[in-house]
Amino acid sequence: MILLRLAYRSLLNRRLTAILTVFAVALSVALFLGTEKVRTGARASFADTISGTDLIMGARSGGVQLLLYSVFRIGNATNNVTWQSYRDIASRPEVAWTVPLSLGDSHRGFRVLGTTDAYFEHYRYRGGRPLAFAEGGRFKDLFDAVVGADVARELGYEIGDEIVVAHGIASFTKHDDKPFRVAGILAKTGTPVDRTVHVSLEAIEAIHVDWRGGARIPGAEVSAEEVRRMDLSPRAITAALIGVKSRLQVFTLQRAINEYPEEPLLAILPGIALQELWGIVGIAETALSVVSLMVVATALLGLATMILSSLNERRREMAILRAVGARPWTILALLVTEAGLLSLAGVLLGAAMLYAGLFALRPLIDDAFGLYLTIDPPTPRELVMLAGVVAAGLLVSFLPAIRAYKMSLADGMSVKI
Amino acid sequence: MPVVDENAAIRLQDVSFRWPGRSGFGFEVSHLEVARGQTMFLVGPSGSGKSTLLSLICGIVAPDSGRVEIDGEDLGALSAARRDRLRAERIGIVFQMFNLLPYASALDNVLLALAFAPGRRRRLKGREREEALRLMGALGLPSSLVATAPAAELSVGQQQRVAVARALIGDPGIIIADEPTSALDAAAQSAFLDILFDLVGDVGATLLMVSHDERLAGRFDRVASLTEIARTQMAHTGRSSAEAA
Numbered sequence: 001m002i003l004l005r006l007a008y009r010s011l012l013n014r015r016l017t018a019i020l021t022v023f024a025v026a027l028s029v030a031l032f033l034g035t036e037k038v039r040t041g042a043r044a045s046f047a048d049t050i051s052g053t054d055l056i057m058g059a060r061s062g063g064v065q066l067l068l069y070s071v072f073r074i075g076n077a078t079n080n081v082t083w084q085s086y087r088d089i090a091s092r093p094e095v096a097w098t099v100p101l102s103l104g105d106s107h108r109g110f111r112v113l114g115t116t117d118a119y120f121e122h123y124r125y126r127g128g129r130p131l132a133f134a135e136g137g138r139f140k141d142l143f144d145a146v147v148g149a150d151v152a153r154e155l156g157y158e159i160g161d162e163i164v165v166a167h168g169i170a171s172f173t174k175h176d177d178k179p180f181r182v183a184g185i186l187a188k189t190g191t192p193v194d195r196t197v198h199v200s201l202e203a204i205e206a207i208h209v210d211w212r213g214g215a216r217i218p219g220a221e222v223s224a225e226e227v228r229r230m231d232l233s234p235r236a237i238t239a240a241l242i243g244v245k246s247r248l249q250v251f252t253l254q255r256a257i258n259e260y261p262e263e264p265l266l267a268i269l270p271g272i273a274l275q276e277l278w279g280i281v282g283i284a285e286t287a288l289s290v291v292s293l294m295v296v297a298t299a300l301l302g303l304a305t306m307i308l309s310s311l312n313e314r315r316r317e318m319a320i321l322r323a324v325g326a327r328p329w330t331i332l333a334l335l336v337t338e339a340g341l342l343s344l345a346g347v348l349l350g351a352a353m354l355y356a357g358l359f360a361l362r363p364l365i366d367d368a369f370g371l372y373l374t375i376d377p378p379t380p381r382e383l384v385m386l387a388g389v390v391a392a393g394l395l396v397s398f399l400p401a402i403r404a405y406k407m408s409l410a411d412g413m414s415v416k417i
Numbered sequence: 418m419p420v421v422d423e424n425a426a427i428r429l430q431d432v433s434f435r436w437p438g439r440s441g442f443g444f445e446v447s448h449l450e451v452a453r454g455q456t457m458f459l460v461g462p463s464g465s466g467k468s469t470l471l472s473l474i475c476g477i478v479a480p481d482s483g484r485v486e487i488d489g490e491d492l493g494a495l496s497a498a499r500r501d502r503l504r505a506e507r508i509g510i511v512f513q514m515f516n517l518l519p520y521a522s523a524l525d526n527v528l529l530a531l532a533f534a535p536g537r538r539r540r541l542k543g544r545e546r547e548e549a550l551r552l553m554g555a556l557g558l559p560s561s562l563v564a565t566a567p568a569a570e571l572s573v574g575q576q577q578r579v580a581v582a583r584a585l586i587g588d589p590g591i592i593i594a595d596e597p598t599s600a601l602d603a604a605a606q607s608a609f610l611d612i613l614f615d616l617v618g619d620v621g622a623t624l625l626m627v628s629h630d631e632r633l634a635g636r637f638d639r640v641a642s643l644t645e646i647a648r649t650q651m652a653h654t655g656r657s658s659a660e661a662a
Contacts, residue, residue, distance in 0.1 A: 002528055009521050316515045326505075
């Protein structure tokens with residue numbers, strides 16, 4: 001069809017602006033799709049942080065706060081749970097297992113978590129996956145440490161390396177009299193576990209034996225050898241993960257903990273707390289989506305502007321088409337088709353850019369943010385969005401097309417330049 | 418009721434037309450007729466309603482009252498789409514300049530005339546390309562020049578000749594030329610008219626040429642002045658050119 005060939009030639013004649021327009025649409029589409037990917041990826045990996053735990057118990061505070069420090073290692077507990085209370089709850093008939101967590105110290109920017117072997121047994125992530133050891137194994141000695149994948153990689157640790165734990169989160173005082181030895185390195189999980197140094201509860205007790213109020217008691221230093229002979233049963237923990245024997249007992253147990261008479265305690269359902277937390281984080285997610293939608297809208301307006309500004313130089317083209325018998329509708333259709341093809345090209349190029357980008361950047365994103373993006377064919381939802389971009393491109397092109405329609409009627413039988 | 422002359426290619430009777438909009442340009446013609454096979458020259462200075470007349474004859478606009486007939490068919494009775502179709506089939510147009518799509522080859526420019534005219538296409542029986550090349554050959558355009566190079570690379574004179582080929586291909590019967598020589602120098606003007614008359618004479622087409630340049634009138638069958646035929650009026654002054662004159 002000669003008309004399509006000429007329309008193509010006409011476009012080729014304006015190829016620089018056309019290519020730039022397609023690129024603008026493509027970039028916006030890639031950004032938009034990328035935002036969607038990151039959004040769903042972040043949401044999924046967020047929800048995957050902890051699974052298989054029925055309740056998280058801690059001192060009474062907010063549910064989100066408890067989740068933040070116990071699971072995400074963000075912030076600090078305002079209060080501890082006494083060992084006695086923990087033992088009381090753990091021995092209740094509904095309880096199948098418990099994992100005590102003791103936080104507060106750090107190692108070169110990574111949190112140190114005191115716990116027991118039960119942690120490696122019961123902690124689950126990404127739909128029930130257990131923790132696995134990349135190298136070494138659990139605690140065998142009092143001063144054994146198990147480090148997460150990121151800790152090992154960033155600090156270059158190998159089995160047998162000696163590490164020193166600092167007192168507090170950002171502190172220069174170190175427990176350098178009682179160094180630890182790396183006994184195990186966990187496989188990558190994409191959760192905060194990767195950025196945690198795990199030691200036994202007893203070891204947490206041991207390094208604090210001669211400490212009071214954030215400093216060593218002068219003259220009362222206890223050496224690493226002496227401490228082994230002492231009673232190291234913990235006095236307090238920060239939080240505990242709890243599994244119940246039957247799902248039906250979760251609420252009974254939650255209530256029992258919340259109403260525990262000896263000490264103000266709080267038990268939360270991790271799923272609900274995660275949702276609550278995501279509700280806060282999700283505002284950023286929505287903002288991100290809105291911004292990327294704005295970018296798409298801007299690109300489409302650019303498309304309309306490009307066609308609109310080309311109309312004057314194309315008056316000649318339109319007058320010639322009218323002279324050889326083209327109907328004004330034909331001219332309108334040509335412009336709308338052109339816009340449709342440009343948006344389609346933009347969408348396809350954008351999708352291609354996104355997938356190329358995903359393949360190239362996925363390992364980097366995983367490394368940098370612990371965010372594992374899946375590379376799947378576009379979902380129906382994404383396909384609908386892409387079709388929506390093309391449809392919006394067609395829609396905005398009606399603006400210049402209708403103007404061209406009017407111009408071609410008003411110009412009559414003369415070629416204006 | 419005037420007698421319909423079946424031999425008239427173009428006929429205007431008691432036509433009045435006003436461009437829409439406040440500063441609408443009013444235009445009236447009581448009678449104009451071009452017989453089939455006739456060559457007619459209309460002298461008209463700018464502002465005499467030249468492009469309005471051509472828009473009416475070509476069916477781009479419809480008269481507010483009166484009749485515009487092409488080959489005896491009243492354009493006023495046709496829908497805009499049918500008028501567009503009729504223009505595609507029966508009328509070949511040569512503009513003053515900027516006749517061609519600059520990015521397309523001369524050949525494609527000529528073939529474009531057939532895109533909306535299945536009747537003209539049918540007459541060529543699948544030999545559209547050959548006919549386009551033959552016409553351009555007859556107009557002195559080498560085939561090496563017209564097949565691939567974009568029209569923008571041709572000289573103005575060459576472009577005008579391509580426009581003639583486009584107007585003639587598929588034998589539409591009526592050729593309308595709007596100042597086709599004004600972009601050419603004197604020698605080229607004469608050569609252009611020679612070639613135009615040759616080809617129009619060959620197929621016996623009707624030719625209506627409008628120009629402000631009376632020197633070109635010599636070889637036409639009929640010569641008329643647009644200011645005598647038509648009355649124009651500017652809406653905001655309400656003053657007609659006939660009264661002013």
